Amino acid sequence: MPNIIHAADLHIGAKFEFLPPESAAQAIRLQLTALKALVEHAASSAADALLIAGDLFDTPEVRPQISSVVFSILSKCPCPIFLSPGNHDYYHAASPYATQPLPSNLHVFTSRTLTPVALADGSTVIWGAAFQDNKASIPLDVRLDPFKLNICLLHGELGGNSGYNAISESAVISSHFDYIALGHNHRFSGVFRIGETALSCPGCFSATASNETGVKGYLSGKIDKGIAALTLHPSGTAQFEDVSLSISGLSDDTALAEALFPLLPTPTEHICLTVHLTGTRMYEPNLEALSRSLRKTFLHAQVFDESAAMQDPYRYKDEDGLRGTVTRDFMHRISENSHDEQTYAKLSLALEYALAALEGRDPE
Template sequence: MLHILHGADLHLDAPFTSLPAEKARQRREEQRELIERLTGLARSRGADLLVLSGDLFDSADTYAETTQALCRSLGQTGCPVFIAPGNHDFYGVRSPYTALTWPENVHIFTSPALERVDLPSLDCAVYGAAFTGPAREDCPLSGSQAEPGPRYRIGVLHGEVDGAGRYCPIPREDIAASGLSYLALGHVHACSGLQREGETWWAYPGCPEGRGFDETGDKGCLWIELDAGGGAEAQFLPLAARRYQVLEADVTGRDPAEALLSALPEGCEKDILRVILTGETGEEGVDLTALTALAAPRCYHLELRDRTSIRRDLWDRAEEDTLTGLFLRSMRERLAGAGSGEEREVLELAVRFGLAALEHREEPLP
């Protein structure tokens, strides 16, 4: 059995431009703590290999504290570490990878062609290649096949499965013909789960920390177990200290403050939230400044978006000599004889849906 911890797309020293400057600085510090959490998992779980499939850095413009923290932590994993630089952290003369002397257990692939490293004690060979510029349109797997011999043959690459662009497109047929036991990929920021082409297993772990509202929810790495018979299992391990979440709060018929607070989930104190206010309001609309001040203490950072519409008088067309007028007069009579508040809410909602149907508008949110 071979145990692999697979991570990718850390994007260390990302600018976090959507956050205030002080919080952006704090997030970069937290990314350095992310390195410790990742290598701590390798130690505590007894990983045989730690493979990192590119874009460890967001750019070549990195802070010395970051490269030093990464170098120090990787040297303490207790296992071999393999890095395949990606399009953001491509290998070159100004690469962060050339700034330090790396620990002996860390191997950085530096060539666009596949390179092989043998690990006889693990009955394993690791193949990898690097971006050497911000783009590459070829696939290093094309025309290549892992040599038979070692029981486990691991690939580490940054690229796009089914891609057709500038970021190392990887055809599925090349994966199937690769002869690899497992292909550890980076570039796609969502976890793919364990996939298979031919006899080769492959996966994207996704990024371990979201950096914006296009990277919501739990983020982390993959724990891969390969058995001698060619089987594989994968477990997603959450790593993110903070999550990005996009939520909606319908203010129709409610106090906007109450609607907003009720939309905030439990345990979101560390999270970065975007709340979209929807539904109908009075002519005065919503006070985003006041609502932000009210809810901001309940999370790390809050962004409000106003998508509400002003509620019109439901009955302003009831006297028309039209089908709409007939419908409104009928519903107004039913409302006048309604009993409970719940019955009135249902009837008013029916009026709104009826008007939307008659006027060929989008149905309102219930």
């Protein structure tokens, strides 16, 4: 029963241009640090194979300064590495897989059709193929030895018609693979079965867009016939998180900070945070000061005010009719109780509820 690591969509070489230069540089450094940690995990877990299901690199042509560092890190992996190029790092004449010296422990699949490579245990076969352009359609219909453990490594997506090697459920069922290690989709699919075949896409190892929120990682564990005991491990790359906070009822920046603090994700040093302020605001928050404060802790932070300004509670005071009468009555009572903070607040709230009822809306 081999011990397998399954990673995908590392996107090394991404520039993170939507981040400020210092944060982008740190996100790039985190990618390489995480790759080193992945190799260390292969050693500490006594992995029999590291599978990379495409998009090791973010672009099909990679600067030698980047590819040489990546290949140097991978060369230290104690187990064989198998890589099926994807739509971002597809195999072609100018790709680093064709032009750069590859580590002896790295096998890159280069054919458009599935080809086999046997593991040293003599009972496991890794099948893989390559994108040779940014689109591909790779059939699963190969002749398998039923007495071997057959693992398929592919960049592709289950279902769909996008051209990124869409794989149908019927093709999976008829393939009889024991495990299909997928890449391409940037969200973890879970480990599941279609017929007798176990499948998974671990999601991206490294998020490259702010909407790819949540912890990113890779799968590690045992594979055998009828068994896919795999666990998702965080990769430690840059992480993007969104937090929404209603500022309705908050009166100043101190109250805003106190309400926001319990919602902040941890640990902070790898997180690019986006805060969305919603609701109805009673004051104008200092967004720049809040952003600066968050950036002292987070890899990056930005704050968007999506709240609506509270309307003037006395906007109907000069109007004839019921709304004007109600407004003037409350204005008089509020004025009389301006010295009593608690009563003043209750009367102000009562006026808002009264106007909301008359306008047929929810109170602010």
